[in-house]
Amino acid sequence: MTDTTKIYVAQGLRAAAYGFATVLLATSLADRGLSRWQVGLVLGAMLAGIAITSLAVGRFADRIGRRRSYALLFLLLGATGIVFAVTANVWLLVLCGLTGSLSVEVIESGPFTSLEQAMLAAERVSTTRTRNFGRYNAVAAASGSLGALGAGLAQWAIGGTEGPPAALFLVFVPIAVGGAVVAWSLSEGVEASGRGVVRGRLVNSTSVVRRLAGLFALDSFAGGLTVSVFVGYWLHTRFHASTETIGALFFFLGAFQTLSFLAASALAKRFGLLATMVFSHLPSNLLVIAIAFSPNLSVAIALLIARTSLSQMDVPTRQAYVMNLVEPDERTPAAAYTNTARYVTRPFGPPVASALSGIALGLPFAVAGSIKVLYDLTLWAWFRRVPLPGERDDV
Numbered sequence: 001m002t003d004t005t006k007i008y009v010a011q012g013l014r015a016a017a018y019g020f021a022t023v024l025l026a027t028s029l030a031d032r033g034l035s036r037w038q039v040g041l042v043l044g045a046m047l048a049g050i051a052i053t054s055l056a057v058g059r060f061a062d063r064i065g066r067r068r069s070y071a072l073l074f075l076l077l078g079a080t081g082i083v084f085a086v087t088a089n090v091w092l093l094v095l096c097g098l099t100g101s102l103s104v105e106v107i108e109s110g111p112f113t114s115l116e117q118a119m120l121a122a123e124r125v126s127t128t129r130t131r132n133f134g135r136y137n138a139v140a141a142a143s144g145s146l147g148a149l150g151a152g153l154a155q156w157a158i159g160g161t162e163g164p165p166a167a168l169f170l171v172f173v174p175i176a177v178g179g180a181v182v183a184w185s186l187s188e189g190v191e192a193s194g195r196g197v198v199r200g201r202l203v204n205s206t207s208v209v210r211r212l213a214g215l216f217a218l219d220s221f222a223g224g225l226t227v228s229v230f231v232g233y234w235l236h237t238r239f240h241a242s243t244e245t246i247g248a249l250f251f252f253l254g255a256f257q258t259l260s261f262l263a264a265s266a267l268a269k270r271f272g273l274l275a276t277m278v279f280s281h282l283p284s285n286l287l288v289i290a291i292a293f294s295p296n297l298s299v300a301i302a303l304l305i306a307r308t309s310l311s312q313m314d315v316p317t318r319q320a321y322v323m324n325l326v327e328p329d330e331r332t333p334a335a336a337y338t339n340t341a342r343y344v345t346r347p348f349g350p351p352v353a354s355a356l357s358g359i360a361l362g363l364p365f366a367v368a369g370s371i372k373v374l375y376d377l378t379l380w381a382w383f384r385r386v387p388l389p390g391e392r393d394d395v
Helices: 003-031 036-064 066-086 090-097 111-122 129-158 166-185 195-199 206-224 228-239 243-271 273-291 297-311 314-325 328-359 363-383
Strands: none
Touching: 003 036, 003 066, 003 111, 003 129, 003 166, 036 066, 036 090, 036 111, 036 328, 066 090, 066 111, 066 166, 111 129, 111 314, 111 328, 129 243, 129 314, 206 314, 206 328, 206 363, 228 243, 228 297, 228 328, 228 363, 243 273, 243 297, 243 314, 273 297, 273 314, 273 363, 314 328, 328 363
16 A cells, blocks of 8 residues: 555545534534533634644654654544543633644644645655645545534434534544554655755745745635535525525535546646646636625525536645645645645634625625635736746646
8 A cells, every 4th residue: 555545544534533523513512511602712722723733743743753743643633532522621622622633624624734745745656746635635525524424323323302422522532543553654755854854944935935825825714704604604594595405515515526626637737737726716716706696596506516616626736736836845844834824814704704794695705706816816927937846747
């Protein structure tokens, strides 16, 4: 089994845990007596922990060793599952959240993602880099969906009308142990080599990474304006869509998202990484603006499906682009810093969307799409003449 396949396995286990957690966290915290502000504190600690630990990974993971750091993150995930299963003490839950090991995002989910991106960029045996990232994100989307389904089935098997018991968090333990075992089985080939092992920071790529981080932060903030929870709320409020309709739509959106990840490699091979990033993302953002003006539910659903079919193609191409653009010994900090920029700004999106929807219900879609169009045009203007070494070999 190649290192690439092992990373897919480990990442699939983690994504399943995060999909499971998405359902579990939605109900179990409140059911255990935590107040609204305490729930917000725990979720805020999780977001802060993702950013803090991602920066730590960028600074120290290559020194400590990528495999060792990867295994340690899985063990932290297992410990987090134990704490969430046995206690409702808000400060212990906050402390676990600050480790950065837990997330409700299965795509680009914190310090794990930064390490996995750097290791996939180092592994060049079984397939090309962009195809690796496409499959990597497709595995995450599919595994996260299965994890969420598993949480629902567990609740159905238990029966009753109450929320799922906190003890279900213990499922993180075998997942974490399995992930740690896979992490330790990776070969020496995934490790960093050269100056970056000692340095652990950016030098030659500093200017490029700063510009990319700023643009990615802008794009992520815009994405936070139209998170899935808001989309479901908008469909229900605007068109009186039922829970069953929204649930079925989100299932199909997940399927189209997975397919778009897999299609990205073929497009990148034909048109290049940057062109695929920009010119798949740009029409999808125009569709986001159009969603705000949907006259009925059928049109809204069609626009959402069309948008999802295009919007995710930039994820694997963006990851591959960053890894190609920087020097090999700066890949871990580059991934960590550009990812952290996205994690820091995204939480500001939902409260801004709430304020905008008070003016006009569909306004968050129009604002989000407009910001993302600005991101696409600026990215193209800044980087279209920047050479990308070995691009054709890696797509």
